[in-house]
Amino acid sequence: MAEQESVISVRGLRTAFGAQVIHDNLDLDVRKGEILGVVGGSGTGKSVLMRAIIGLQEPEAGEVSVFGTPMRGREEDEAFEVRRRWGVMFQGGALFSTLTVAENVQVPLREFYPQIDNQLLDEIARFKIHLSGLPPEAAYKYPSELSGGMKKRAGLARALAMDPELLFLDEPTAGLDPIGASMFDELTRNLQETLGLTVFLITHDLDTLYAICDRVAVIADKKVIAVGKIDELLATDHPWIHDYFTGPRGRAARLGHERQNG
Numbered sequence: 612m613a614e615q616e617s618v619i620s621v622r623g624l625r626t627a628f629g630a631q632v633i634h635d636n637l638d639l640d641v642r643k644g645e646i647l648g649v650v651g652g653s654g655t656g657k658s659v660l661m662r663a664i665i666g667l668q669e670p671e672a673g674e675v676s677v678f679g680t681p682m683r684g685r686e687e688d689e690a691f692e693v694r695r696r697w698g699v700m701f702q703g704g705a706l707f708s709t710l711t712v713a714e715n716v717q718v719p720l721r722e723f724y725p726q727i728d729n730q731l732l733d734e735i736a737r738f739k740i741h742l743s744g745l746p747p748e749a750a751y752k753y754p755s756e757l758s759g760g761m762k763k764r765a766g767l768a769r770a771l772a773m774d775p776e777l778l779f780l781d782e783p784t785a786g787l788d789p790i791g792a793s794m795f796d797e798l799t800r801n802l803q804e805t806l807g808l809t810v811f812l813i814t815h816d817l818d819t820l821y822a823i824c825d826r827v828a829v830i831a832d833k834k835v836i837a838v839g840k841i842d843e844l845l846a847t848d849h850p851w852i853h854d855y856f857t858g859p860r861g862r863a864a865r866l867g868h869e870r871q872n873g
């Protein structure tokens with residue numbers, strides 16, 4: 612089936628910092644067109660997994676393929692071709708503080724398409740800023756002049772700069788108020804549907820998992836211990852999964868979701 616096609620495939624991944632092993636023999640597939648939520652306790656290696664997939668963390672062992680292209684041992688120009696097909700929103704936005712929002716959005720465009728003229732760069736930045744739900748005047752502001760929610764949207768605008776097919780979001784709703792977080796979820800879902808994106812979404816936000824994730828991958832014990840729809844995860848008997856989804860916050864999120872969906 613076409614929708615089962617993997618955009619990201621991770622096999623036997625091992626990562627470590629010195630003697631500290633973060634992942635050991637981790638496997639994961641992200642299917643084309645899905646929003647995959649990635650959850651796990653603090654420090655279980657969600658961000659490191661994302662960094663290993665996008666080539667910022669060299670694995671000790673294992674294979675990572677993106678769009679069917681093995682990423683390890685790639686020549687720089689081959690990796691470049693794959694990298695321009697994804698966008699990344701790092702935890703906290705990771706905006707360049709000395710650049711305006713528009714200039715931040717233009718950073719990946721300048722890197723990948725140095726020949727684009729300034730007028731076109733400005734037009735693209737304006738459009739991405741609009742797509743991310745920011746007002747037009749936000750283009751001229753510096754990160755220090757933005758609220759937390761606006762910074763997230765600016766980070767999203769930059770991640771969308773290259774018309775990506777694959778979007779990585781690292782804790783996009785962390786630090787947002789509940790209304791801002793719901794709005795960001797809705798924006799993510801709308802963009803995924805209208806642009807046909809595949810989304811790798813790291814989150815601690817149970818409401819986000821219920822609201823927009825097609826499947827959820829759980830990281831514990833250095834591996835992906837389960838992946839599936841939330842109902843499928845609930846059927847497993849791993850204590851962390853059980854506590855996570857059936858604890859007070861998990862129950863509240865489920866109730867909220869059920870209320871909203873009748």
Ligand SMILES: Nc1ncnc2c1ncn2[C@@H]1O[C@H](COP(=O)(O)OP(=O)(O)OP(=O)(O)O)[C@@H](O)[C@H]1O
Nearest residue numbers: 628633651652653654655656657658659660813815
């Ligand atoms: N550059 C680094 N050098 C050394 N250790 C690191 C480095 N980056 C991450 N780690 C360690 O790797 C482990 C996993 O970190 P990671 O940031 O992936 O966790 P996480 O699951 O994303 O956590 P959180 O939910 O708190 O954001 C942690 O123990 C962290 O201290």
